[in-house]
Amino acid sequence: MIKVNEDYLKLPGSYLFSTIAKKVAAFSEANPDKKIIRLGIGDVTQPLCPAVIKALHSAVDEMAAAETFKGYAPDLGYAFLRDTIAEKVYKPLGADVAADEIFISDGAKSDSGNIQEIFAKDVKIAVCDPVYPVYVDTNVMAGRTGTYDESTGLWSNVIYMPCTADNGFAPEFPETVPDVIYLCFPNNPTGATITKDQLQGWVDYAVKNKAVIIYDAAYEAYISEDGVPHSIFECEGARDCAIEIRSFSKNAGFTGLRLGYTVIPKNLKNEEGASLHALWARRHGTKFNGAPYIVQKAGEAVYSEEGQKETREQIAYYMNNAKVIYEGLKNAGYSVSGGVNAPYIWLKTPDNMTSWEFFDHLLETANVVGTPGSGFGPSGEGYFRLTAFGSYENTVEAIKRIAEI
Numbered sequence: 001m002i003k004v005n006e007d008y009l010k011l012p013g014s015y016l017f018s019t020i021a022k023k024v025a026a027f028s029e030a031n032p033d034k035k036i037i038r039l040g041i042g043d044v045t046q047p048l049c050p051a052v053i054k055a056l057h058s059a060v061d062e063m064a065a066a067e068t069f070k071g072y073a074p075d076l077g078y079a080f081l082r083d084t085i086a087e088k089v090y091k092p093l094g095a096d097v098a099a100d101e102i103f104i105s106d107g108a109k110s111d112s113g114n115i116q117e118i119f120a121k122d123v124k125i126a127v128c129d130p131v132y133p134v135y136v137d138t139n140v141m142a143g144r145t146g147t148y149d150e151s152t153g154l155w156s157n158v159i160y161m162p163c164t165a166d167n168g169f170a171p172e173f174p175e176t177v178p179d180v181i182y183l184c185f186p187n188n189p190t191g192a193t194i195t196k197d198q199l200q201g202w203v204d205y206a207v208k209n210k211a212v213i214i215y216d217a218a219y220e221a222y223i224s225e226d227g228v229p230h231s232i233f234e235c236e237g238a239r240d241c242a243i244e245i246r247s248f249s250k251n252a253g254f255t256g257l258r259l260g261y262t263v264i265p266k267n268l269k270n271e272e273g274a275s276l277h278a279l280w281a282r283r284h285g286t287k288f289n290g291a292p293y294i295v296q297k298a299g300e301a302v303y304s305e306e307g308q309k310e311t312r313e314q315i316a317y318y319m320n321n322a323k324v325i326y327e328g329l330k331n332a333g334y335s336v337s338g339g340v341n342a343p344y345i346w347l348k349t350p351d352n353m354t355s356w357e358f359f360d361h362l363l364e365t366a367n368v369v370g371t372p373g374s375g376f377g378p379s380g381e382g383y384f385r386l387t388a389f390g391s392y393e394n395t396v397e398a399i400k401r402i403a404e405i
């Protein structure tokens with residue numbers, strides 16, 4: 001008998017997006033004349049900007065000459081990119097982050113999934129509900145989440161922090177004190193943000209309780225309002241309790257190129273002096289061979305003057321879609337949130353429909369595909385996610401159809 005990792009077998013059945021794909025395929029087969037518009041995708045659609053393409057081409061050419069050829073990348077990332085991030089991302093925020101505290105990786109999904117490896121097997125994790133599924137599932141794989149309750153959709157050993165309209169989609173301090181707290185703002189799926197004061201409250205809570213916050217800032221580039229923190233390291237005391245995860249996927253369209261990074265302050269240690277920075281460096285050194293040189297050069301180009309201008313334009317394009325969705329739904333009488341500092345619009349399903357009932361209703365009557373909120377956690381029930389990553393034309397058409405149903 002092949003002995004498999006039993007913890008993997010505990011993961012509940014079908015993945016949200018494969019269920020959606022199956023339903024859409026069945027509808028499309030039965031209704032071949034209908035034009036389906038997909039506003040469920042969490043992937044960018046705009047091509048890479050010229051500054052990035054130029055950097056990719058020239059990095060590829062470097063690989064062709066013996067003097068400039070690059071083999072294995074340094075496993076923590078090239079200094080040119082780590083320095084650029086420290087200088088262009090953190091310094092302007094007044095955040096105290098040094099280049100050697102930045103670990104370059106192939107993306108935020110891997111980092112947010114792998115980071116749990118450096119914590120003890122019995123740590124208690126806390127997550128927002130609804131939540132980006134990677135945080136919980138990777139802890140399930142690591143065997144620390146207890147048992148799954150089919151009827152509630154909750155794991156016995158995970159602390160859930162419901163985020164609903166009642167609390168403005170902002171988590172409240174849990175009754176049981178967690179060891180590791182996952183926060184993601186601007187949030188996927190709700191599109192909600194918290195203020196700098198609220199985030200400072202979480203940092204104070206973590207320091208007081210000797211907990212670690214894993215802060216996923218993948219959507220930082222979409223923040224349009226003042227008073228919304230771009231990094232947890234804007235908060236006082238964050239260097240004693242926080243790890244930040246970032247991605248080039250949503251701010252620069254690298255979903256296919258793959259590039260991200262994680263910041264771990266050097267002074268983040270436990271009481272016995274074990275350094276999380278050192279553990280993560282050890283982990284990278286053992287299990288990761290570095291992001292590709294050409295991709296890191298492309299990442300550097302994002303922070304050039306042209307790169308910043310061009311990626312800002314892409315974000316503005318998506319955020320204009322977000323506005324079309326937000327205002328169109330609002331005018332049609334829907335209760336909506338998000339969409340101001342994030343490419344996600346979170347709406348309350350009408351007539352007390354469940355998330356999946358509304359999914360079917362929208363697919364059948366408007367031929368529009370979105371994502372059922374319940375797929376992100378039990379507190380997402382009765383909500384629905386639409387994304388701003390489609391084309392402007394499709395977005396306008398989809399919202400017109402939804403308003404007419």
Ligand SMILES: *Cc1c(COP(=O)(O)O)cnc(C)c1O
Pocket residue numbers: 042106107108109110112132184188216218246247248249250255259260
């Ligand atoms: C899209 C997304 C990421 C980015 O993942 P990559 O692996 O860098 O593409 C990370 N966290 C959240 C919450 C996301 O939605």
